[in-house]
Amino acid sequence: MSDDNRKRGRDGWARLRFAIVGPLLASPPARGELQAELARLAEKTWRHPTTTEPVHFGRSTIERWLYAARASRDPVAALSRTPRRDAGAQPSLSLALRQLVRQQYDEHPGWSIRLHYDNLAARLRAANGSDAGVVLASYPSVRRFMKAQGLHRQRRIRLRDRPDSEPTRRRSGEFEIRSYEVTHTHGLWHADFHHGSRKVLTANGHWQTPILLGFVDDHSRLCCHLQWYLAETAESFVHGLTQAILKRGLPRALLTDNGSPMLAVETRGGLAELGIVHERTLAYAAYQNAKQEVFWAQVEGRLMPMLEGVPDLTVALLNEATQAWVELEYHRHLHSEIGSTPLQRYLSAPSLGRPSPTPEQLRRAFRAEAVRTQRRSDGTLSLLGRRFEVPARCRHLDRLHLRYAGWDLGAVDVVDSRTGEILTPLYPLDKQRNASGRRRKLSASPTPAQATPAPPLPSGMAPLLTQLLREYAATGLAPAYLPKPNTTSEQEQEK
Secondary structure, eight states: OOHHHHHHHHHHHHHHHHHHHHHHHHSOOOTTOHHHHHHHHHHSOEEOTTTOOEEOOOHHHHHHHHHHHHTOSSHHHHTSOOOOTTTTOOOOOOHHHHHHHHHHHHHOTTSOHHHHHHHHHHHHHTOOGGGTTOOOOOHHHHHHHHHHTTOOOOOOOOOOOOOOSHHHHHHHHHSOOOOOOOSSBTSOEEEEEEEOSSOEEOTTSOEEOOEEEEEEETTTOOEEEEEEESSOOHHHHHHHHHHHHHHHOBOSEEEEOSOHHHHSHHHHHHHHHTTOEEEEOOTTOGGGGHHHHHHHHHIIIIIGGGGTTOSSOOHHHHHHHHHHHIIIIITTSOBTTTTBOHHHHHHHSOBOOBOOOOHHHHHHHSOEEEEEEOBTTTTEEEETTEEEEOOGGGTTOSEEEEEEETTEEEEEEEEOTTTOOEEEEEEEOOHHHHTTOOOOOOTTSOOGGGOOOOOOOOOSSOHHHHHHHHHHHHTOOOOSSOOOOOOHHHHHHHO
């Protein structure tokens, strides 16, 4: 299985299973209704994560996934496939065969692995002496061994949207619209951007309309975080969401619209990594996120009028005033719909929240994944137009699986394609520093006292070609070409 298929299988199955049981975690069914919900999910048709074919899952299987996700702080990891126990193990080649492979590679470093294998097979078929009795392993085993040992083929030196509104119109015509509220805090968060009604003065002397990003808990109406930005980007969204999680903990689900920051690869990957169900509203259906719209009305109706007398409003002052207003007034003011203050309901209601990860874990969660090929010439790779140095201990890897954020190339990591575990960080190429000429000795390189002699030159004809000539001669057929008779000039040259 290739690295890409293995990665799709690991992530695809975990996300499919979480998509099935995630709604049960975000909104647990009432007592006695669990089996009915499991039976309903068992009747649904899902898409296989690798073949995209329709597939069904049994009720007991879904129930097992639910309990596994509920018992873990990281439900997505709990639902991922466990790697095989023999994954990454060294191929079982005999010592004699390994020596033959290394000897042949030293003589012919420009051969492909397939050509190495075919010549080994020919050599062992006609084996005598020390090679007699050596059993050739399968081609995949030899190939894995050579790749694990860094015996790669060496190059020869050559001289010369907008979404349509039809789904929303169809749904509104078929289904009724009802108000809703989840039963637990942190069961669902609402998130949205709001363009401010006043402009702020930036540091470069320009007037610019700020954008407010907010996260509101559905059950308690508590504002988990609120902050103004100058751009509506995925970086701003992740920056605000990270602070909301650090303040309040991890929610079970997040409802957003279909804006590009919410659909960015880094955003969707981070939400899946943290085990947060990402729900999205239909296009042109703002009523689905009505609680957030009601909150914006309070921001424009109470907070912004109190800043009318500030002539030179800046983003820093606006954020400071916003934090004071939301913590000391909004959270402590009676909410007419819930009958209490958001803070009181948040503290007294049952919670589905989970403890927040560390800031560094959050930083490394909201990132995209990419596969890059390592350049053998200088041990580097290219990512978003910049080159990164690959550590020497990873020099035997052909393709590296990376995790990164487009706005934060200071945290690029190499990860295991099977488990997603971080193996090593990557750093940008520093040509000026490399110009000093200082180089680290490779761990596998011998010391000067133990230096090995230069590899021997190729000796004689290759075993495979020798076998082909012998078999051709055994056919008894005449050579399939006509020798050219010597001309007078050629005879003179021979003399």
